Amino acid sequence: MIVGYAVADVRAAEDRVRADLPEGELMQRAARGLAEVVAVRAEQLGARTVVVLAGPGDNGGDALWAASFLDGPDVTAVGVAPRLHPEGRAAARAAGVEVVEVEPDAETLPGRVLEVLAAADLVVDGLLGIGGRAGLRGAMTAVVDAVPDTAYLLAVDLPSGADPAGEEPLGRAPAVVADETVTFGMCKPVHLLPGTEAAVGRLTVVDIGVETDVPPVVERLEHDDVRSLWPVPGMGDHKYSRGVVGVVAGSEAYPGAAVLCVTSAVESGAGMVRYVGPGRPTDLVLAACPEVVPGPGRMQAAVVGPGVEPHGCDHPDCADHQADHVRELLGGDVPLVVDAGALELLASWVAAGNRRQAPTLLTPHAGELARLLTAVTGEEVTRDQVEAAPVEHVRRAAAVSGCTVLLKGSTTLVADPDPTVPVRSQTDAPAWLATAGAGDVLAGLAGVLLAAGLPPRDAGSLAALVHGVAADVANPGGPVRALAVARAIPVAVARLLGR
Ligand SMILES: NC(=O)C1=CN([C@@H]2O[C@H](COP(=O)(O)OP(=O)(O)OC[C@H]3O[C@@H](n4cnc5c(N)ncnc54)[C@H](O)[C@@H]3O)[C@@H](O)[C@H]2O)[C@@H](O)CC1
Numbered sequence: 001m002i003v004g005y006a007v008a009d010v011r012a013a014e015d016r017v018r019a020d021l022p023e024g025e026l027m028q029r030a031a032r033g034l035a036e037v038v039a040v041r042a043e044q045l046g047a048r049t050v051v052v053l054a055g056p057g058d059n060g061g062d063a064l065w066a067a068s069f070l071d072g073p074d075v076t077a078v079g080v081a082p083r084l085h086p087e088g089r090a091a092a093r094a095a096g097v098e099v100v101e102v103e104p105d106a107e108t109l110p111g112r113v114l115e116v117l118a119a120a121d122l123v124v125d126g127l128l129g130i131g132g133r134a135g136l137r138g139a140m141t142a143v144v145d146a147v148p149d150t151a152y153l154l155a156v157d158l159p160s161g162a163d164p165a166g167e168e169p170l171g172r173a174p175a176v177v178a179d180e181t182v183t184f185g186m187c188k189p190v191h192l193l194p195g196t197e198a199a200v201g202r203l204t205v206v207d208i209g210v211e212t213d214v215p216p217v218v219e220r221l222e223h224d225d226v227r228s229l230w231p232v233p234g235m236g237d238h239k240y241s242r243g244v245v246g247v248v249a250g251s252e253a254y255p256g257a258a259v260l261c262v263t264s265a266v267e268s269g270a271g272m273v274r275y276v277g278p279g280r281p282t283d284l285v286l287a288a289c290p291e292v293v294p295g296p297g298r299m300q301a302a303v304v305g306p307g308v309e310p311h312g313c314d315h316p317d318c319a320d321h322q323a324d325h326v327r328e329l330l331g332g333d334v335p336l337v338v339d340a341g342a343l344e345l346l347a348s349w350v351a352a353g354n355r356r357q358a359p360t361l362l363t364p365h366a367g368e369l370a371r372l373l374t375a376v377t378g379e380e381v382t383r384d385q386v387e388a389a390p391v392e393h394v395r396r397a398a399a400v401s402g403c404t405v406l407l408k409g410s411t412t413l414v415a416d417p418d419p420t421v422p423v424r425s426q427t428d429a430p431a432w433l434a435t436a437g438a439g440d441v442l443a444g445l446a447g448v449l450l451a452a453g454l455p456p457r458d459a460g461s462l463a464a465l466v467h468g469v470a471a472d473v474a475n476p477g478g479p480v481r482a483l484a485v486a487r488a489i490p491v492a493v494a495r496l497l498g499r
Contacts, residue, residue, distance in 0.1 A: 001219055001220065001221055001222060001225050002187060002192065002219070002220040002222060003186075003187065003216035003218065003219050003220075003422070004166075004186070004187040004188050004189045004190075004191055004192045004193075004216055004217060004218035004219075004220075005186045005187070005188060005212060005214065005216050005217060006165070006188075006189070006214075006217045007130050007164045007165060007188055007189075009212055009214045009217075010130060010185070010186055010188060010210075010212075011130070012212070012214075013185070013186070013210050013211065013212040013214075014026060014185070014210050017208075017209060017210045024087060026208060026210075027058060027061055027062060027065060027088075028065065029184075029208040029209065030062045030065075030184045030206065030208050031061075031062050031063075031065030031066040031068075031069060031088075032066075032069060033182070033184065033206030033207070033208065034062055034063070034066040034124075034156060034182050034206065035065075035066040035067075035069035035070050036206075037154070037180075037182045037204055037206065038050065038066060038070060038122065038124055038154060038182075039070060039072060039073075041122060041152060041154060041180070042070075042072065042073045042121070042122050043072070045121065045122065045152055046121075047073060047121035047122040047152065048073055048074060048121055049073060049074045049076075049116075049119050049120050049121050049122070050067075050070065050073045050074070050075045050076075050120070050121070050122045050123075050124065051075075051076050051077070051078060051116050051117055051120040051122075051123050051124070051147075051151075052064065052066065052067040052075060052076070052077040052078070052092075052097075052123075052124040052126060053077075053078050053080065053123065053124065053125050053126055053127050053143060053144075053160075054077055054078070054079045054080070054081070054084055054085070054088070054089075054099075054126045054127070055079075055080055055081055055126060055127035055128050055129075055132075055140065055160065056080075056081035056082060056083065056084070056085075056104075057085070057128070057129060057131045057132075058085065058129065058131070059126050059127070059128055059129030059130075059131070059132070059156055059157055059160075060079065060081060060084055060085050060088065060126045060127065061085030061087070061088035061126075062088070062126055062129070062156050062157070062184075063077070063088070063124050063125075063126020063156050064077060064079075064084065064085055064088030064089055064091065064092045064097075064099070064126070065087075065088045065091055065092070066124065066126075066156075067092045067095070067097045067124075068088075068091035068092045068094065068095035068097060069095075073121075073122070075097050076097065076098045076099075076100065076116045077089075077092050077097050077098070077099040077100070078099075078100050078101075078102065078113050078116065078117070078143060079099055079100070079101045079102065080101075080102045080104055080127060080139050080140050080143055081101075081104060082103075082104060084099070084101065098116075100112050100113055100116070102139045102143065103139065104137075104138050104139050104140065105138045105139065106138070106139045106142075108142075109139065109142050109143065109146060113143065113146070114146055117143070117146040117147055117148065117151075118146070118148060120147065120148065120151045121150075121151060121152065122151060122152045122154065123147050123151045123152070123153050123154070124154050124155075124156060125144075125153060125154065125155040125156060125159065125160050125176045125178060126156040126160075127140050127143075127144075127160035127161075127176070128140075128158075128160040128161065129156065129157040129158060129160075129164075130157060130158065130164045130188060131164075132158075132160060132161070132164060133163075134161065134162065134163035134168040134172075134173060134175070135161050135168075135172070135173025135174060135175065136160060136161040136173065136174040136175060136176075137174075140160065140161075140174075141174045144160070144161075144174065144176055145174075152179050152180070153176065153177070153178045153179050153180075153201075154178060154179065154180045154181070154182060155176055155178035155180070155181040155182070155199075155200070155201075156181075156182060157181070157182070157183050157184060157188075158181060158183065158188065158190045158191065158196075158200070159175055159176040159177060159178045159181060159190075159196075159199040159200060159201075160175065160176045161173065161174055161175025161176055162175045162176070162190050162196040162199045162200075163190060163195065163196055164188055164189070164190050165188075165189050165190065166188070166189035166190045166191075166192065166193030166194075166195050166196045166197070166218070166391070167189075167193070167195060167389065167391065167392070168195065168196075169194075169195035169196070169388055169389075170195065170196055170198060170199055175199055176199065177198070177199045177201075178199060178200060178201040179201045179202065180201045180202040180203075180204060181200045181201060181202070181203055181204070182204045182205075182206055183203065183204070183205055183206070184205075184206050184208045184210070185205070185206075185207065185208045185209070185210035185211070186205075186210065186211075186212065187203070187205060187218075189217055189218050191203055192218045192220055192425045193218060193391055193411075193425055194390055194391075194409065194410070194411035194413070194425065194427075195389075195390070195391075197411070197425075197427070215420065215421075215422060216422045217422055217423070218422055218423055218424075218425050219422045219423070219424050219425070219461075220424065220425050220426060220427075221424065221426060221461050221462060221465050223465070223469070223496055225462075225465075226462065226465065226466070226493075226496035226497060227496070227497055227498065229454065229458055229462050230462065230466075230493060230496070230497060231243070231269075231449065231452035231453070231454065232497065233269075237271075238271070239271035239272045240271055240272070241271065242269070242270070242271030242452065243270060243271050243300040243301065243448065243451030243452040243453070244270070244271055244272040244273075244274060244297075244298060244299045244300050244451060245265050245270045245272070245273050245274070245299060245300070245301055245302065245303065245444075245447045245448055245450075245451040246273075246274045246275075246276060246296065246297075246299035246301070246302035246303070246329075246334070247261050247262050247265060247273060247274070247275050247276065247277075247302065247303050247444065247447065248276045248277065248302060248303070248304040248305070248308065248322060248325045248326055248329065248342075249261045249262070249275075249277065249281075249303065249304070249305065249306040249307050249308060249322075249440070249443075250277045250278075250281030250284075250285070250306070250307040250308070250322075251277070251278065251281065251307055251308060251309055251322055252278055252279075252280050252281070253307075253309065253314070254307035254308075254309070255280050255281035255284050255307065256284075256307065256437065256440075257306035257307025257308075257340070257437070257440045258275065258277055258281040258282075258284065258285050258306065258307055259281070259284050259285055259288045259289075259483075260306070260437045260440035260441055260444070260482050260483060260486060261303055261306045261307075261440040261441070261443055261444040261447075262275055262285045262288070262289055262292055262444065263288055263289055263441075263444070263483065263486040263487070264440070264441040264442075264443070264444030264445050264485075264486040264489065265303065265444035265445070265447055265448050266289045266291050266292065267486050267487060267489040267490055268444065268445045268448040268449075268466075268489050268493070269448060269490070269493070270447075270448045270451060271451075272291075272293060273289070273291065273292045273293070274292070274293045274294070274295065274296065274297050274299055275292045275293070275294050275295075276294075276295065276296050276322075276325055277322060278322070281307070282294050296325075299334060299451070300334075300335070300450075300451040300452075300453070301334060301335040301336065301337070301359075301447055301448075301450035301451035302329055302334050302335075302336055302337070302447065303336075303337040303339065303443045303444055303446070303447035304325070304326045304329055304330075304336055304337070304338055304339070304342040305326065305338055305339040305340040305341045305342025305343060305345075305443070306339050306340045306341075306439070306440040306443055307340065307341070307440070308322040308323065308326060308340065308341035308342055309322070309323070309341055310323055310326075310341045310342070310344040310345050311323070322341075323341075323345060326341075326342045326345050327345060327349070330342075330345065330346060330349050330354070330356065331349075331354070332358075333357060333358045334358060335358045335359040335360065335450045335451070335456075336356070336358065336359075336360045336361070336450075337360075337361045337363060337443050337446045337447045337450060337459075338360060338361070338362045338363070338403070339362075339363045339364075339439065339440075339443040340368070340439065340440075340443075343362060343364050343368050343371075343372055344371065344372075344375070346362065346372075346401070346403075347371070347372045347375035347376050347401075348375065350376050350400070350401050350402070351375055351376050351378075355402045356402065356403060359404075359450060359455060359456045360402075360403040360404065360456060361403065361404045361405075361406060361446055361450060361456035361459060361460050362397070362401065362403050362404070362405045362406065363406045363408060363439065363442065363443055363446065363460070364397075364405070364406075364407060364408065365407070365408045365409065365439065366383050366386040366387050366390070366407065366408075366409060367383040367386075369381075369386050369393060369394065369397055369405070369407055370382055370383045370385065370386045370393075372397055372401070373386075373393065373396060373397055373400070376397075376400045376401060377400055381393070386407075387409075390407055390409065390411075390413055391413060391415075391423060393407070394407040394413045394414075394415040394423070395415045395419060395423065397415070398415040398416055398417045399417055399419065401417070402417050403417065403456075404416055404417065404455075404456035404457050404460060406446070406460035406461075406463075406464065408439060408442070410427070410429070410431065410434070411425055411426065411427045412424075412425070412426045412427075412428075412429075412460075412461070412464040413425055413426075414426075414457050414460040414461045414464070416456075416457050421457070424457060424460070424461035426461055426464040426465055426468070427468075428464060428465045428467070428468025428469055429464070429467065429468030429471055430468070430471055430472055430477075430480075432471060432475070432478065432479050432480045433467070433468065433471040433480065433485065435479075435480065435481060435482060436482065437481070437482030437483070438467070438471075438482045438485060440482065441467060441470075441482050441485050441486045442463055442464065442467045444486070445463040445466060445467055445489065446459050446460055446463035449462055449463055465496075466489065466492055466493060466496065467485065469492040469495070469496060470485045470486075470488040470489045470491075470492035471485045471488070472492075473488040473491050473492045473495065474487070474488035
């Protein structure tokens with residue numbers, strides 16, 4: 001698991017360690033670790049010229065000290081600050097590194113700066129670190145703009161101009177987009193949250209002996225975590241002990257959602273899948289998955305909502321009561337995955353003052369999350385607002401609904417109603433997975449994990465990881481349809497379990 005700590009907690013942890021170390025030792029550790037990574041990359045890339053960009057704070061100090069440790073490539077430093085880190089600058093100069101200084105509000109860059117940047121094979125961005133506000137200004141922007149596209153851009157601690165807290169999304173103001181980021185001791189939210197992580201590139205963590213016992217604010221499951229979380233059956237297990245999943249999905253108008261959700265649940269290894277729905281989807285479900293038992297019965301968890309029309313199906317042949325089945329389950333004590341059409345039913349139910357006591361995972365996309373928040377709080381929330389601040393909104397939805405909320409997107413976020421519990425942020429899916437029906441498959445997968453007894457936060461984040469890997473297994477590097485993702489789940493799980 002990768003974890004990210006709040007910037008204030010990182011600073012407190014660094015301060016505690018620094019107090020017991022000789023002056024400057026912690027920065028030396030960071031700079032030596034940074035210089036080692038730069039040297040390895042320079043060698044791998046055949047980079048002969050390295051330019052180090054240094055800003056006014058300790059991030060610039062790290063970069064200047066690292067410049068002093070580099071031997072091999074031809075190194076130049078460009079400082080953009082009223083005053084550079086004094087010891088760092090002195091060390092770089094003493095090591096023979098040319099340090100060119102630029103006034104932060106200079107309107108044009110000195111010719112020498114343009115010249116060295118134009119020739120750079122590798123650029124180390126030490127303009128701003130965790131003390132930086134989002135967005136580059138003045139000469140910093142000009143310097144970053146002058147970095148050639150061909151240069152490998154390696155950021156120190158975080159890409160300059162990105163919000164260290166990961167809240168302010170990229171794109172509103174200039175920021176470095178790095179090929180790689182070398183961070184120290186602990187990851188920060190900027191490295192893991194959807195607003196900023198696109199600028200981080202490859203993430204390398206250098207150990208500088210800083211640790212903390214405070215809980216992180218963000219977590220990310222890695223492939224290695226699957227072995228400890230996935231419900232692998234034992235010799236004594238039978239279909240009921242493994243978990244029975246009910247699926248209330250599909251309608252006469254949208255039967256395909258039922259097929260996708262049920263196929264996913266069957267492929268994910270449910271002990272048994274019960275399907276509840278009207279005639280046509282039932283026939284299609286049974287034709288696709290003869291393992292399915294039609295009709296209601298005892299279940300350890302249920303998936304409700306894919307292809308369900310919250311106000312009833314207006315298809316002429318429809319005599320289904322899917323919305324009534326959903327309402328009944330909302331009021332009961334079976335753990336639920338609430339998706340698609342059932343989200344609207346849940347929102348009205350919550351707005352009427354009800355709260356679920358059993359584990360519940362809501363799986364909206366940004367538009368559904370906006371409608372859920374609007375319905376539950378009475379304040380208009382738009383899809384654009386959710387997309388601009390996804391962490392804030394997913395947390396709010398969890399708080400007001402009392403349910404765990406999984407916000408679907410290129411980064412999947414999973415928030416617990418308790419605000420002290422770290423948000424999970426998963427980026428396992430190829431962009432090809434943005435296709436109709438993928439959400440139905442995710443819901444089926446999460447339902448199986450909930451039925452096996454996983455808490456909703458684990459069920460949601462593990463389902464997101466496996467869903468992404470299954471898409472890749474189905475067709476590495478190319479287009480993928482939702483049904484192929486569902487069918488690839490068994491192989492994806494086996495690979496992740498290392499079997
Ligand atoms: N705290 C520690 O013990 C350690 C810190 N380290 C490094 O120190 C960094 C943090 O250092 P600082 O706290 O000095 O912070 P920064 O190096 O991020 O710089 C903060 C300075 O930049 C200015 N600034 C902020 N936003 C700006 C913007 N958008 N445009 C222009 N100027 C801006 C501020 O006025 C301030 O002077 C870390 O990211 C890391 O690289 C490492 O040396 C490891 C140890």
